[in-house]
Amino acid sequence: MVFQITAEQRHTFAQDGIVKLAGAIDAQLLEKLKQCFEWAIANPGPTVNGHTSGDEFSFVDLANPAGRAMYEQVIQDSALPSYAAELWRFEYVGFLAEEVFYKKGSAVSTLWHQDTSYAPWIGPHWVNFWMPLVPHPAEYAIQVVRGSHNGVMYDGTTFNPKDPTEPIWGDAADFPRLPDINADRARDPNTWDIVAFDVEPGDIVALHPHCLHAGGGADAGLPERRTLVFRFYGDESYYSEHLPDVPGRYDIPPIPAATGGYLADGDLFRPAATAPLVR
Numbered sequence: 491m492v493f494q495i496t497a498e499q500r501h502t503f504a505q506d507g508i509v510k511l512a513g514a515i516d517a518q519l520l521e522k523l524k525q526c527f528e529w530a531i532a533n534p535g536p537t538v539n540g541h542t543s544g545d546e547f548s549f550v551d552l553a554n555p556a557g558r559a560m561y562e563q564v565i566q567d568s569a570l571p572s573y574a575a576e577l578w579r580f581e582y583v584g585f586l587a588e589e590v591f592y593k594k595g596s597a598v599s600t601l602w603h604q605d606t607s608y609a610p611w612i613g614p615h616w617v618n619f620w621m622p623l624v625p626h627p628a629e630y631a632i633q634v635v636r637g638s639h640n641g642v643m644y645d646g647t648t649f650n651p652k653d654p655t656e657p658i659w660g661d662a663a664d665f666p667r668l669p670d671i672n673a674d675r676a677r678d679p680n681t682w683d684i685v686a687f688d689v690e691p692g693d694i695v696a697l698h699p700h701c702l703h704a705g706g707g708a709d710a711g712l713p714e715r716r717t718l719v720f721r722f723y724g725d726e727s728y729y730s731e732h733l734p735d736v737p738g739r740y741d742i743p744p745i746p747a748a749t750g751g752y753l754a755d756g757d758l759f760r761p762a763a764t765a766p767l768v769r
């Protein structure tokens with residue numbers, strides 16, 4: 491049976507910033523995603539974090555330029571862009587980038603953050619398709635603070651497990667420091683309204699990247715965690731200069747615009763390098 495996004499799923503995504511699309515990926519696409527994952531771990535990109543040697547590791551790779559054509563082809567041949575368009579009920583869909591998470595043995599969780607604290611873009615039409623390649627119980631999967639895609643933009647974290655809210659921008663910007671969600675929940679599990687799902691290969695968890703979100707680690711409960719994320723943007727997505735210019739800390743190069751020149755604050759997010767998948 492062909493997978494269809496329901497009105498209820500669309501509503502949940504709009505309200506909560508997250509929705510599970512159970513069984514959205516068919517066997518053929520799942521096989522291709524697994525091949526992409528194997529390629530990604532064998533061919534780390536220039537900004538890879540971690541490695542895959544030994545019995546214990548954490549490997550996170552983002553937007554590997556050498557894999558771009560492969561990912562674009564897999565996505566183009568799939569129903570994924572139409573799922574994004576359906577979730578937004580709009581037409582334009584562009585592929586931003588992939589992210590690969592491979593954790594094995596004993597590996598720390600991905601700390602709470604918003605992707606928008608690191609990236610020069612905003613708007614309602616963004617979505618991460620977080621796709622498990624092994625079964626993940628909810629506590630090892632992606633977790634989101636319900637509705638936080640409509641909330642404040644916090645400072646980013648430096649991803650220092652000893653200081654989970656250590657600000658990446660600090661005095662260079664005006665963002666509030668991240669709340670220590672795990673510490674708050676350890677004191678009182680009801681302090682934050684968290685959404686997470688038990689998932690298996692074939693499912694997609696769609697989340698808005700401005701949501702406060704975190705990902706599980708690996709341990710005896712999930713000794714090998716394999717996850718692939720594809721990020722998409724749509725009609726109402728904008729380039730935004732909300733990040734401070736701090737040379738050497740987190741350099742964001744200017745992005746050539748599809749219409750010529752470079753993207754400027756408030757422009758529609760239409761990079762020159764990316765052809766639309768749906769329009």
Ligand SMILES: O=C(O)CCC(=O)C(=O)O
Nearest residue numbers: 591600618620705706719
């Ligand atoms: O799965 C994870 O560990 C983190 C995922 C994440 O941060 C994302 O999809 O943006």
